[in-house]
Amino acid sequence: MPVSITDVARAAGVSASTVSRALRGRPGVSDEVRTQIAAVAAQLGYTASRSASSLASGRTYTIGVVAPYIGRWFFGTVLDAAEQVFSAAGYDVLLYNLGSAEARKRFFTKLPVRKRVDAVLSLLIPDEDESAALRSLGVPLASTVGGARPGFTVVGIDDRAGAESAVRHLVNLGHRRIGMISGASGPLHWTTPVDRRAAYLHVLAEAGIEHDPALVADGDYTVDGGERAMTELLAASRPPTAVFAQSDEMAMGALRALRRHRLRVPDDVSVVGFDDHELADVVGLTTVAQPVAGQGAEAARMLLRQLDEPDAEQPPGRVEMPIRLVLRETTAPPRPRGPQ
Amino acid sequence: MPVSITDVARAAGVSASTVSRALRGRPGVSDEVRTQIAAVAAQLGYTASRSASSLASGRTYTIGVVAPYIGRWFFGTVLDAAEQVFSAAGYDVLLYNLGSAEARKRFFTKLPVRKRVDAVLSLLIPDEDESAALRSLGVPLASTVGGARPGFTVVGIDDRAGAESAVRHLVNLGHRRIGMISGASGPLHWTTPVDRRAAYLHVLAEAGIEHDPALVADGDYTVDGGERAMTELLAASRPPTAVFAQSDEMAMGALRALRRHRLRVPDDVSVVGFDDHELADVVGLTTVAQPVAGQGAEAARMLLRQLDEPDAEQPPGRVEMPIRLVLRETTAPPRPRGPQ
């Protein structure tokens, strides 16, 4: 049933090699024969078997993408952009969703991408062992998250600067009791929450504000988690007048919690997010914008470049993308209060 | 560098055939030898080449997933759920993002999945030709969108019933001027907007309300499109007092437009969406909930079943998932007005 290269060769009256050369645009085939073969192949509906082709050539024309989630806006958007760049260049994308610990472990022990991909794009931050496992594949590696690490080209943003601009914005508005909804969860070697937390502490110190541990809660990077965290913060003996959420999704959860507590934003509590989620504008969320799709596309391009010029210069270890604070309607000066 | 089956065979002092049998759990290997081989393989970090293995066996252990978008919540969520089911069963996922017309055309003419996948899950609705192309692959097919069609197992919802419940809700609240933000865009053979539109017209007729074409606008299934559509509806000589948006994302765009026009929801205008987007709850959106992740997982399971029992009964052509109207805070009776 499936038509093979020899079928095409026979129908066109040439050898299999010639068909192979003709269809892949390699030199050594007369234009006449080439177009003839193309016609026959099209008519027969022939497509080269990727398995056979990569077995013979060693190239797979496939990129492996590993992600911790797909459904979440950030990762879906990065993946979408990267996939477009890859497929436009003729590469297929093998997707690995490593959300659960089991899936993640299974992936890194069995390493199913071995001999199956020409490069790997990681949307998650591998720990030391995982990182070594990926390097052992012997293919170009890139990532859109975390800091620089050996063997990877990392396209990212300056998390500290971004978080600082958010918190500083709140300080400048006159807030003193500033809470944070962090995203620290699990031993995922995720430097993002660490950096953003450090930035938060730094700005507070800079402004001479004493850090109150009761004003920090974990939101797990989800809407529900953000809601829980905000609820927790509101239960503090002296609740915050402003909150920095480490992601827009958690910020939106916070907004929901505030609404349920009949608190007004920004009159009673100011909220700043991080990401500039597609829907941040809908709820009027002030946030730190980062080029999410841009990072996915750029990382993909970096990989393709390494694939095209294997012996070129060392690729840059880190590419920094721009960020900016977007002011909307969830932040304002604190409401004047009685002495306390 | 890459370790092959013969390397393992040599190290274990057996033949390649035995290694192959042992590692795949086929009968004909003594337990002693089997565990010994497993140990050697693990120590050498051996993984069978998928290319070679599928070339020899004909099975690829790979599922092709084609989608019109990935970044959008609906598709990302379906993909996420499906991927988890596939990978838990030992299958890899090849992802094709066919958002642009070129990408789509390229995919269906070249059909790069040929001989590369054991099954295909479609998150888009193929037209007749595309559908035939997929069938020509000779592998099980499933889809999470659109109506029943030959060769596919379609896991979906009753779009008409869902849309009817939304519009009927508005009618029951007493609204008479009910607008719709539709999602009809392009020649994508997308029956969803058609079905939802028919339901809208049906309920209006049922309630004895005359249809006013000025109250329907296209929102292109995006937030921005929804905002534009709502703005358009508000410009009508007699604007609607309630709006049914065919997706939550468009509904959120509508909410944004209303806020910009200083109109209050639901006091001035009621809004109903469709999907129960992750963030619908945050903005208090009344909507028709559908089990999005559930559909992805179920479709994946249907495919795996066909793969496991190739000669079983014909799989069901269509599986219907439950929907329900979720009442939140964006709908209310129309405000009493002066005579008009």
Place this chain on the structure above:
DNA sequence: CTGTTAGCGCGTTCAT
């Protein structure tokens, strides 16, 4: 410019 010859690494007979 084109055909012939060898594998790529594995699964699958068929012997033993």
Place this chain on the structure above:
DNA sequence: ATGAACGCGCTAACAG
């Protein structure tokens, strides 16, 4: 229970 031989479909190296 195990091994040898063959072929999956294609690309690469070598002839001509």
